[in-house]
Amino acid sequence: MSASGVVSMRSLPRLRAAIRAFGFAGLALIAVAVGLSDVIARAPADAAGMGPILAPPSSQFLLGTDALGRDLLSETLHALAITLIHAGLATAITLAAGSLSGFVAARMPWKGGVLLRWFAGILGAVPALLLAILFVGIATRDYAAIAAGLAAAPLAFSRTYDRARALSVSRHAEFARATGIQGTTLMRRDLAYEFRDTFLTIFARALAAVTITLSTMSFLGFGAVPPHRDLGLMIAAARASYLQAWWVAGFPALALLLLILFARLAAALDEGERP
Amino acid sequence: MSALQIDDLRVARGAAGRAELERFSLSLEPGETVVLLGEAGSGKEAIMRVLGGLPEPGYEISGTLKFPNGEAERASRHTRPHPRAAWLPGPYPSPFNPHATVLSQLSRVLARKLGVPLASGEAELNVVLRRLDGAPPLDALDAPPGDLRGETIAWGLFAMAFAQTPELLLADHPLSGLAPLHARALVAALLAEQKRAGFAILYAAAGTETARLLGGRLIVMRHGRVVEEGPVARLATSQAHAYTQMLFKGAVGVPPPPRNTGRGEPVLQVYGLEIRPRGRNDDAPDSLTFELRRGASLALIGEDGSGRRDLARTLIGLRRVASGRVVLDAVDIGILSESMLARMRRRIALITGDDDVLDPRMTIWDTVAEPLRAHLRLPRNILSDYGEAALKRVGLASLKPNTSIAALSAFDKRRLQVARAIVTAPVLAVLDEPLRGLDAFAQSVMLDLLKNFRGTEGPALLVITADFAVARTLAETALVMKDGRVVERGTLRDLPANSTEPFTRSLIEASGSLAQGGLPPEGAEG
Numbered sequence: 001m002s003a004s005g006v007v008s009m010r011s012l013p014r015l016r017a018a019i020r021a022f023g024f025a026g027l028a029l030i031a032v033a034v035g036l037s038d039v040i041a042r043a044p045a046d047a048a049g050m051g052p053i054l055a056p057p058s059s060q061f062l063l064g065t066d067a068l069g070r071d072l073l074s075e076t077l078h079a080l081a082i083t084l085i086h087a088g089l090a091t092a093i094t095l096a097a098g099s100l101s102g103f104v105a106a107r108m109p110w111k112g113g114v115l116l117r118w119f120a121g122i123l124g125a126v127p128a129l130l131l132a133i134l135f136v137g138i139a140t141r142d143y144a145a146i147a148a149g150l151a152a153a154p155l156a157f158s159r160t161y162d163r164a165r166a167l168s169v170s171r172h173a174e175f176a177r178a179t180g181i182q183g184t185t186l187m188r189r190d191l192a193y194e195f196r197d198t199f200l201t202i203f204a205r206a207l208a209a210v211t212i213t214l215s216t217m218s219f220l221g222f223g224a225v226p227p228h229r230d231l232g233l234m235i236a237a238a239r240a241s242y243l244q245a246w247w248v249a250g251f252p253a254l255a256l257l258l259l260i261l262f263a264r265l266a267a268a269l270d271e272g273e274r275p
Numbered sequence: 276m277s278a279l280q281i282d283d284l285r286v287a288r289g290a291a292g293r294a295e296l297e298r299f300s301l302s303l304e305p306g307e308t309v310v311l312l313g314e315a316g317s318g319k320e321a322i323m324r325v326l327g328g329l330p331e332p333g334y335e336i337s338g339t340l341k342f343p344n345g346e347a348e349r350a351s352r353h354t355r356p357h358p359r360a361a362w363l364p365g366p367y368p369s370p371f372n373p374h375a376t377v378l379s380q381l382s383r384v385l386a387r388k389l390g391v392p393l394a395s396g397e398a399e400l401n402v403v404l405r406r407l408d409g410a411p412p413l414d415a416l417d418a419p420p421g422d423l424r425g426e427t428i429a430w431g432l433f434a435m436a437f438a439q440t441p442e443l444l445l446a447d448h449p450l451s452g453l454a455p456l457h458a459r460a461l462v463a464a465l466l467a468e469q470k471r472a473g474f475a476i477l478y479a480a481a482g483t484e485t486a487r488l489l490g491g492r493l494i495v496m497r498h499g500r501v502v503e504e505g506p507v508a509r510l511a512t513s514q515a516h517a518y519t520q521m522l523f524k525g526a527v528g529v530p531p532p533p534r535n536t537g538r539g540e541p542v543l544q545v546y547g548l549e550i551r552p553r554g555r556n557d558d559a560p561d562s563l564t565f566e567l568r569r570g571a572s573l574a575l576i577g578e579d580g581s582g583r584r585d586l587a588r589t590l591i592g593l594r595r596v597a598s599g600r601v602v603l604d605a606v607d608i609g610i611l612s613e614s615m616l617a618r619m620r621r622r623i624a625l626i627t628g629d630d631d632v633l634d635p636r637m638t639i640w641d642t643v644a645e646p647l648r649a650h651l652r653l654p655r656n657i658l659s660d661y662g663e664a665a666l667k668r669v670g671l672a673s674l675k676p677n678t679s680i681a682a683l684s685a686f687d688k689r690r691l692q693v694a695r696a697i698v699t700a701p702v703l704a705v706l707d708e709p710l711r712g713l714d715a716f717a718q719s720v721m722l723d724l725l726k727n728f729r730g731t732e733g734p735a736l737l738v739i740t741a742d743f744a745v746a747r748t749l750a751e752t753a754l755v756m757k758d759g760r761v762v763e764r765g766t767l768r769d770l771p772a773n774s775t776e777p778f779t780r781s782l783i784e785a786s787g788s789l790a791q792g793g794l795p796p797e798g799a800e801g
């Protein structure tokens with residue numbers, strides 16, 4: 001291996017840490033913007049007739065207006081808040097139904113865990129978007145966030161299960177067992193360290209995946225229900241005016257892009273659950 | 276013309292940092308052997324890194340190097356291996372990609388080095404392996420490194436180095452972690468090849484045994500400086516510097532003072548335990564009966580794959596007892612449930628030569644306190660007292676308790692295992708190759724710690740080793756195992772003189788301390 005190769009390999013963890021920090025800083029900025037949306041936004045959500053229809057970005061309307069004369073900056077901020085809330089709920093479901101249960105299943109006695117892993121493997125082979133739409137079909141569009149969270153859970157389950165299995169047969173686990181450490185203590189130990197070391201990465205990875213799923217569902221008409229418009233629904237509603245008013249779809253799309261990009265960076269570009 | 280000339284080589288971390296190596300000079304003649312001996316951080320690693328063209332980033336390097344058929348160059352500019360020098364690493368830690376076969380990786384490196392097609396590289400490797408006495412066939416290397424034994428990988432690495440027809444061989448601890456029997460065979464092959472091809476050897480060694488076998492010139496290093504230098508033959512018998520004396524004194528091989536080991540209560544009783552040779556299910560199984568009392572010590576001697584680890588795992592309840600009875604601390608472990616077995620094992624300590632056994636995510640403090648927390652649920656202040664006392668005893672009290680295990684050296688990890696064993700106050704301690712891969716200084720310290728542990732806590736010891744000298748230092752009786760069978764048993768004091776089994780004799784001959792120094796005086800202490 002050349003000296004330059006050594007340098008690049010050694011600097012990789014620092015580069016990843018920098019990428020992660022940048023991603024979380026971006027997410028924090030988005031969270032602050034969403035938290036202050038009622039202050040920053042000049043109009044409440046869905047307030048039509050605030051200005052001329054399809055007005056381009058100007059000093060009066062920074063991001064322009066849409067076909068109903070709504071202020072696009074206010075609408076984008078409100079939609080971003082709804083997207084983030086739904087994605088947060090979906091991520092929590094993914095972490096609980098996927099990651100946490102995968103960890104516990106890996107330590108289940110008998111073949112229970114193996115069977116669950118097998119089932120999760122089959123579900124994981126189906127695109128998460130299709131699964132989420134199926135869940136919405138069984139329930140209603142009001143449960144789109146839960147559906148997106150459950151749809152991302154099989155892959156999160158498989159990933160965590162495999163990691164927990166590798167930990168349970170590692171040399172240090174065998175050493176602990178040989179000196180009388182009980183299986184439950186070992187599981188608690190692994191859970192604590194994995195939570196400390198990888199929780200933020202897993203969270204960010206899941207957030208990116210469910211945001212894409214939720215927005216696509218809304219775009220296709222299976223997600224958010226008006227008047228609670230999220231970014232996917234905003235982009236879908238702007239389809240009729242794409243050609244003459246690029247800003248109507250462009251700015252919501254940019255907000256969505258930034259949210260997903262920062263989440264992916266916060267996960268240090270770690271390959272994760274596919275949407 | 277010299278095979279290697281090093282002038283005023285200095286390696287330091289940053290411009291004003293502590294020097295890892297101070298103004299080191301060396302002239303190595305063709306066909307000569309120079310052994311660099313010292314503990315970790317003595318400076319020999321820095322020399323090997325610079326010569327191998329692998330300088331650490333962030334280090335300041337000064338001085339000049341002159342390789343065969345080359346001009347003198349600045350050491351800081353030497354950033355790739357020299358074409359006439361072959362690099363010979365050891366199998367531990369593995370220098371291979373775990374997902375590809377060893378054969379494919381060796382062939383690829385060799386083909387690239389020789390500038391020939393991949394098939395020719397493999398053919399060259401085959402030619403050398405067939406020439407080396409005791410080497411495995413080429414096919415034996417056609418597996419991922421995780422599936423191969425250390426000695427098989429070492430033969431492959433040696434063959435690859437020899438196939439390069441080097442003028443200079445840079446051997447960086449190539450025998451580290453190998454059993455003496457295999458180390459001896461590899462050294463014999465190395466010397467035979469040197470005689471045949473006439474290359475010079477610069478050998479970084481951790482222990483004195485390899486230096487004794489290799490001969491040539493010895494350079495003893497400590498803290499980046501040369502402590503003593505001279506022919507191995509002279510330094511092995513007469514050392515001027517106290518550090519060299521300490522290295523050569525070598526506590527390994529010196530038996531413990533006679534102990535009255537028949538009086539303690541029985542800790543481990545084995546009745547008719549059937550052990551079956553691996554992969555030979557149709558063979559009649561061996562039946563084993565023995566007793567180990569508190570304070571006594573039994574060694575299971577054999578090579579990797581001899582069945583000694585399987586036997587030890589059965590004895591501590593990690594493998595089910597198929598036939599016979601194993602009574603641990605007056606409880607028949609064959610009738611215990613898994614959770615009861617786990618409770619039983621709280622009174623067992625394990626100290627191994629494998630540095631992966633400590634969880635790298637944990638801290639020093641968590642590692643020591645875990646058995647106390649999990650087993651005894653002691654109050655925090657008592658827990659803290661126990662832990663600190665144990666860390667002090669092994670010399671780790673100066674490290675911050677929240678230091679991550681991943682940041683520790685192999686020697687520190689080994690000592691931490693002893694500290695963890697101390698806090699459990701075990702009735703039985705399993706020592707699985709406890710000195711493997713350590714340098715002479717670290718071995719000496721570890722032996723003192725283990726003797727102190729044995730004397731203070733007084734557990735029965737089950738020592739697993741391939742080195743007869745280590746067994747003799749830590750145990751009184753032994754079972755010699757080969758291919759899953761016990762081929763000989765007896766006291767370690769008598770076996771060197773009375774053994775009739777050829778395999779046992781070969782192990783005794785391979786253990787350098789016994790072979791060199793003969794039997795130590797009665798009752799000598801390490």
